[in-house]
Amino acid sequence: MDMTHPVGTTPLDTITDGIVGKPLDRVDGPSKVTGTATYAYEYREPENIAYGYLVPASIARGRIATLDTAAAEAMPGVVAVLTYRNAPKQGSASQQVEPQLASDRIDHYGQAVACVVADSFEQARAAAYAVAVGYAPDPVNAALDANLDRAVKPKDRGTSPADTSVGDADAAFASAPVKVEVQYTTPLQTHAMMEPHATLAYWRRGQLILFTANQMPNRGQAILASVLNMNKDNIRIVSRYVGGGFGAKLTPHPDAVLAALASKVVDRPVKLALTRQQVFHSTFHRSDTVQRIRLGATRDGRLVSVAHRSWSGNQVGEQNFEAAAEVTRSLYATPNILTQHRLAELDIPTASAMRAPGEAVGMLAIECAMDELAEALKLDPVELRIRNDASQDPTKLIPYSTRAMVPCLRHGAEMFGWDKRVATPGGVRDGQWTVGLGVAAASRGNPLQPAKAWVRIGPDGIATTRAAMTDIGTGSYTILTQIASELLGLPPEMVRTELGDTDFPMSSGSGGSFGAGSAGSALYDACLVMRRKLLAAAGMSDGATFRDGRITEGNRSVTLASLAGPSGIEADGGIEPGTMHKLYSQQSYGAHFAEVGVDMDTGEIRLRRMLGVFTAGRILNAKTARSQAIGGMIFGVGAALTEAVALDPRFGMFVNHNLAEYHVPVHADIPAIDAVFLPELDDKSNPLKSKGIGELGICGAGAAVANAVYNATGVRIRDYPLTLDKVL
Ligand code: MOS
Incomplete structure (x- = not known):
């Protein structure tokens, strides 16, 4: 279905004692507190896993002048040391994700200059410290506050222009009886999610499989296809559990790209986790901001002018700005309202989305x-x-x-x-x-984002639902279970929700507060399709009730299990933003x-x-x-x-x-x-x-x-x- 019209009355409105909305305990809670929920770094299969360790650059800008990996290569357990000299050729950057070890250029502190692969994590880490890198550094320009005058208007985003103006905010401010003119500054921030970025990568018959911590697996698949110059259908991303993201896992990061490259080179599965310290420089952060606000009001407190101008910074070449003034566009009534964003190019790691960017x-x-x-x-x-x-x-x-x-x-x-x-x-x-x-x-x-979902009722009457949606600690598993449970009239323990795999139907993933609405709506649609199939199989009308694993109309009642039969019954659904x-x-x-x-x-x-x-x-x-x-x-x-x-x-x-x-x-x-x-x-x-x-x-x-x-x-x-x- 698509959102081109307001929603009429739905089955969710008519089921009065339904489970949607109830404070159901997290269905994945027991597996998490008992340690049986498997996060990316915890997979032990397939056999013969090697361990990668990222060697970070210690300059902000410049070039690698000398590079000696001989000592590292000679250390115990070391299988390979990848650098720009021997790393496989890659494709092009996509959505702020860069090819790794692509040249001798350094564009930010912490950029990977080598990846050591060894039989154990400890061996890889020890050898990483033996990689000798000499730099030819360029001058560094990294501080936003020293670059406000050089900041320029960034590219508009699809739905959100950099600047907006209604009326004449400056003129209305000049004549306003009561004025506030202030500057606020916010610092550089970082996501500080609990689980550092980690990937297990391996290749099977030309297909790249990544067990990784990712909020949006389908997006990750497309990005890696560009970066690794592959067909996205040959990339599978599995992110069943994600230990927090807050935006830092909206895309794959160097752990995923390096693990994929290293696995190719050494022809073994490779695990690579960023250290906590590396997460700060090798993934995303939120820019600092300088925000200048002018509010003009009448004496009885009615806004006549609102102007919100914001400056942020990002790595040279990046267009992603911190849209701090965007909220002001819709916040309060006023006839004159101006918002403006300016972006400074800096020699810093990549700034990107962080919770409520x-x-x-x-x-x-x-x-x-x-x-x-x-x-x-x-x-x-x-x-x-x-x-x-x-x-x-x-x-x-x-x-x-x-x-x-x-x-x-x-x-x-x-x-x-x-x-x-x-x-x-x-x-x-x-x-x-x-x-x-x-x-x-x-x-x-x-x-709202496009999403699809699939549901099947098996001969045992259990419903299985699938989507390449993620649960980043937010409760996706639980609310999706509730939606299927309510619409199919099954107790929640009769619903199995399977997420976090690009082999499942395309979904929104988790980000931008769109996950539950998008993935939930797709599943809702799939369940409506399933209800119609079940009613047709039962020969019943829309007025039948779904409850306790049965459909009942008048004095007839049949179980979902009997309708599903030995081969089960499947349904697909989806949502389009409209x-x-x-x-x-x-x-x-x-x-x-x-x-x-x-x-x-x-x-x-x-x-x-x-x-x-x-x-x-x-x-x-x-x-x-x-x-x-x-x-x-x-x-x-x-x-x-x-x-x-x-x-x-x-x-x-x-x-x-x-x-x-x-x-x-x-x-x-x-x-x-x-x-x-x-x-x-x-x-x-x-x-x-x-x-x-x-x-x-x-x-x-x-x-x-x-x-x-x-x-x-x-x-x-x-x-x-x-x-x-x-x-x-
Ligand atoms: Mo969010 S910043 O889209 O995880």
Whole structure:
């Protein structure tokens, strides 16, 4: 089916006691906690696996001048040392993924200059340190803040231009009675997913098989086909379990390309994992940003002008910019609105998508600027947002599919006790702590991607579903099980969900908050096809009920198993995005409320409690959705208070390239956090009437924390993260 029309009443609406939406425990939970879920690096088959180890460049730009691999080759267990001199010839770069060991050029710190292959990991690692590389370095230009004047307008993206303008934001700002003009900066960030990138690659009769950690296997297949100059049908990617991605696994990385090349050369299966340190330089990160915001308002708090200009950086030649101002295009009603992105070319590793690319850091700026405007207006910041709620998208000038920001603000304010907030900063003390409350809105785009799915009912009455979808810790296995369970009238233990294999039907994979809606809709469609086949086989009408493994109509009742017969019965389905996304502005919405305490002597900031209230269409599993939202909020707390990659501009390298020094929140940093979803159905989004939730939680979360810090202290910190040195 395709999304060219709003969805009418569906079987999901009519099954009133269904399992979709229920807080079903993760179906893959037991295998994960018992260690039987196999991640990419854990496969022990096929036999005779060799181990690869990436040797990283220690300059940011230049050329390899001397290269001596003799000592490494002579070490115990070493099977081969691949360099640009002997690596197989490859194809061309695709979607930010480069051929490896292709020449003597170095374009970023950490780029692979060699790959050692040995009988054991330890032997490969030891030999990697014996590869002697001499460099002819070029001058390095790596810091965004030194390159703002050189930044240029990047290429528009398909759905998202670099710049937009409605009305005349500058003129309206000049004549606005109340103004805020501020600059916010966000640092380099990195995904810090739990599982480092890893691949097991081997070749069988001309086919390349990769067990790898990848969010979008079909995309990975196409990218590797380009990079390795192969037909994509000769590449199989298996990613059954992925230990977090956050965007860093949207594409294959050097572990996959090098393992494939090495396996070809040594004619053995090759496993290659990036070390945690290598993940920082050899995969993706999020650019730092400089964001300049101008808000103009009437004295009663109505926005007359919004301008959001953002600068980010990327490796020389890259066009991917951090779309920080994109969210501002649809956030609040105003007749004059301008957004602009500029991109600086730098000698750094590749910047790319990281959880809620754009919104996550854009809202750290715009939602604090809104707090500053509320302060200037002497208006409650919840009320300011309510007053500027939009009835249509102010940039695209089309209706919203749904927009429930105001109900989220009101509900959250009530639950959180917002009415007890003291507007004057520093007005609440608790011993050595000064305590403050902050609010911010949440908004995240809701895309839909093409996807297919397959379902089969076997002679035992068990349904098996398949798609090249992934579960990156998000709950895909569980919600897909629920969808099939409900539509086919089977208990969830009678549904087997198989994912993460390009031998299965093409799917969206996990990214951009589109996974559940896209893969879920495809499976929904496949299950509708299956229902029709079963009804035809049973000779029953649409009015029959599917329940407990049986179809019943009147006094007739048959089991699915008997209808499936000895050979089983199969059905295919799929979803196409259609035109609804062009006709309706689609976002999920929410509101964050945070309470912080700031130590008056040391400036230490502690989060005390936090609440997120969201709307995201139909919620497919109350438990996994809440976990997703809370995870996103914690990510936002990290962005506000701790996370920053420190660049050494002399070497284009990230200094704190480990999890000891790249500070993500730990349990001790996170007190009681709650997330609530208000009921909503979006009949313009997809047949499930759901919207994406994976990235909603992070959007605005950090701004609520920063606004709470201001309310606690009266110190407005506009440079993230908000560390204690900046408070004092
Ligand atoms: Mo996401 S940044 O599309 O994993």
